[in-house]
Amino acid sequence: MIAYIADTDATAGSGRAAYTLGPLAAGPTCCEPRPQISVENLTLAYDGRAALKEVSLDIFRGCVTALIGPSGCGKTSFLSSLNRLSDLIPGCEVEGRILFDGQNIHDQLTNVRALRRRVGMIFQRPNPFPLSIRRNLEMPLKEHGVRRRADLDAAVWRSLVDVGLWEEVRDRLDAPALALSGGQQQRLCIARAIALQPDVLLMDEPCSALDPVSSTIVEDLIASLRGSYTIVIATHNLAQARRIANFAGFFWVKDRAGVLIEFDHCQRIFDSPRHELTAAYVGGRSG
Amino acid sequence: MLPTSSLRDALYRFGICIAALLVAAIFFWLLADLARQGVGRLDWTFLTTPPRNAGRDGGLAPILVSTFLIVFVAMSVAAPLGVATAIFLSEFTPAGGRLARWMSLSLDVLAGTPSIVFGLFGGAFFCVFLGLGFSILSGGMTLACMALPILIRTIESGLRSSPIEWRLGAAALDLSRATLLWHVLLPAAAPSLATGLSLGIGRAVAETAALIFTSGYVDRMPSSLFDSGRALSVHIYDLTMNVSGGDANAYSSALVLIAFLIAANSLAFWFSNRIFGRRVARA
Numbered sequence: 382m383i384a385y386i387a388d389t390d391a392t393a394g395s396g397r398a399a400y401t402l403g404p405l406a407a408g409p410t411c412c413e414p415r416p417q418i419s420v421e422n423l424t425l426a427y428d429g430r431a432a433l434k435e436v437s438l439d440i441f442r443g444c445v446t447a448l449i450g451p452s453g454c455g456k457t458s459f460l461s462s463l464n465r466l467s468d469l470i471p472g473c474e475v476e477g478r479i480l481f482d483g484q485n486i487h488d489q490l491t492n493v494r495a496l497r498r499r500v501g502m503i504f505q506r507p508n509p510f511p512l513s514i515r516r517n518l519e520m521p522l523k524e525h526g527v528r529r530r531a532d533l534d535a536a537v538w539r540s541l542v543d544v545g546l547w548e549e550v551r552d553r554l555d556a557p558a559l560a561l562s563g564g565q566q567q568r569l570c571i572a573r574a575i576a577l578q579p580d581v582l583l584m585d586e587p588c589s590a591l592d593p594v595s596s597t598i599v600e601d602l603i604a605s606l607r608g609s610y611t612i613v614i615a616t617h618n619l620a621q622a623r624r625i626a627n628f629a630g631f632f633w634v635k636d637r638a639g640v641l642i643e644f645d646h647c648q649r650i651f652d653s654p655r656h657e658l659t660a661a662y663v664g665g666r667s668g
Numbered sequence: 669m670l671p672t673s674s675l676r677d678a679l680y681r682f683g684i685c686i687a688a689l690l691v692a693a694i695f696f697w698l699l700a701d702l703a704r705q706g707v708g709r710l711d712w713t714f715l716t717t718p719p720r721n722a723g724r725d726g727g728l729a730p731i732l733v734s735t736f737l738i739v740f741v742a743m744s745v746a747a748p749l750g751v752a753t754a755i756f757l758s759e760f761t762p763a764g765g766r767l768a769r770w771m772s773l774s775l776d777v778l779a780g781t782p783s784i785v786f787g788l789f790g791g792a793f794f795c796v797f798l799g800l801g802f803s804i805l806s807g808g809m810t811l812a813c814m815a816l817p818i819l820i821r822t823i824e825s826g827l828r829s830s831p832i833e834w835r836l837g838a839a840a841l842d843l844s845r846a847t848l849l850w851h852v853l854l855p856a857a858a859p860s861l862a863t864g865l866s867l868g869i870g871r872a873v874a875e876t877a878a879l880i881f882t883s884g885y886v887d888r889m890p891s892s893l894f895d896s897g898r899a900l901s902v903h904i905y906d907l908t909m910n911v912s913g914g915d916a917n918a919y920s921s922a923l924v925l926i927a928f929l930i931a932a933n934s935l936a937f938w939f940s941n942r943i944f945g946r947r948v949a950r951a
Contacts, residue, residue, distance in 0.1 A: 506833055508837040
């Protein structure tokens with residue numbers, strides 16, 4: 382586990398300008414020096430077969446934390462244990478502690494529903510419901526007690542503006558969400574998640590099912606959400622991780638279970654990894 | 669080089685076309701025969717007057733009313749029960765679990781049970797045990813029992829076929845099960861509900877054996893659901909088997925029955941689209 386390292390450290394380091402984090406590291410709202418989520422010795426097993434072993438890392442408030450690594454290294458499992466979506470998978474067992482703002486999310490007193498409201502999730506394949514664009518956004522809001530028409534309209538507008546979709550869909554809010562393009566659908570899903578005003582957004586390969594243009598738009602969107610939300614993103618796309626992340630964790634498969642090899646500032650993972658497996662992976666020599 | 673064997677392809681295509689044409693031809697021949705022999709007597713009076721002379725003359729009015737009532741009772745009992753059971757099976761029992769296995773096994777057995785067995789059961793249970801006698805209510809509920817397995821199976825498979833992403837997405841948004849079911853899964857399963865309903869109605873309208881024991885074959889106009897009433901298929905059976913000289917009217921009745929079936933199917937699609945389909949905006 383790394384200790385918090387001041388922002389200035391991130392921009393110092395190596396002289397390879399291409400790999401620096403650029404303006405984001407200077408952003409004052411981002412990277413508050415306290416972890417929002419602390420994962421301690423997380424082990425996750427499906428039907429007794431470990432998928433993740435002894436993972437420990439801190440996820441910092443307002444930062445983008447990228448999880449990189451080959452397929453099957455447990456990135457998705459890790460993400461779904463953060464909002465306890467793993468509870469829904471039959472035979473899935475989780476050990477270890479996950480502290481969310483200091484509170485153990487596996488504690489009996491933890492309200493899972495409240496947790497999921499504070500931790501939004503975006504999936505690999507855009508999954509808007511087969512409803513209109515408006516109802517996709519309104520349904521979760523109504524479910525959580527927003528009833529007044531004016532409040533609903535305001536929330537729909539706000540979240541669509543935030544994901545940059547408003548201008549594209551303002552004339553057809555009642556059109557089917559499934560008629561949107563893949564990238565628009567994914568942005569709608571992000572809008573749907575942030576309409577509930579979560580603290581954390583978990584993103585499981587949010588761009589991998591999209592075409593390159595849509596992928597860029599969604600990536601820019603994620604970058605623009607940095608600072609407002611704590612974002613944990615699993616991605617295959619190393620260039621993408623390098624562009625948008627403040628922190629990166631490299632997962633690898635050891636003894637058929639996913640393990641965290643290295644976790645550090647994104648720049649260090651890419652520029653001066655301490656572990657040779659990381660160096661091989663980010664250098665394109667393995668994975 | 670591609671393994672081209674155009675002769676073999678042509679033969680295959682020929683054979684398949686012949687088979688398909690044969691099936692279609694049988695259906696059209698049947699329809700044409702019905703129409704040729706039945707359409708002569710088919711007019712407004714036939715539909716609006718009661719049968720006379722044991723059905724040789726006169727029309728179908730009370731029989732149409734009875735048929736409609738029986739189907740109506742059957743579907744109003746079967747639809748809510750079927751939807752509820754399908755939801756239970758697809759949402760609240762694990763797919764490979766023991767309960768689900770037993771339920772689906774018994775549903776399959778029920779679906780394959782000969783209708784005469786349902787008739788005997790309905791006669792013993794609804795007519796005698798529940799004291800409903802030979803009545804439209806007994807007949808309708810017997811038909812509901814018959815239609816349930818197929819209805820449940822279709823709706824269940826419709827619900828199960830909804831993508832897992834919707835469920836995960838709903839869980840991640842902390843939507844309740846009820847919301848997910850009512851606003852997403854059921855609307856998306858509306859076509860399978862329609863299919864289930866029309867298959868159920870089809871089975872109900874076409875049923876004869878189960879109705880002889882339960883709703884009886886009194887051909888008077890029923891005055892309530894507790895009256896005995898003769899369904900169309902029973903009427904056709906009676907005209908062809910028990911009434912000499914009833915063939916002409918039997919053909920006309922059969923034609924009406926087929927029209928009724930087509931109408932019922934269209935209605936089922938319209939109904940489920942109206943209730944649920946509206947909410948599902950399709951791409």
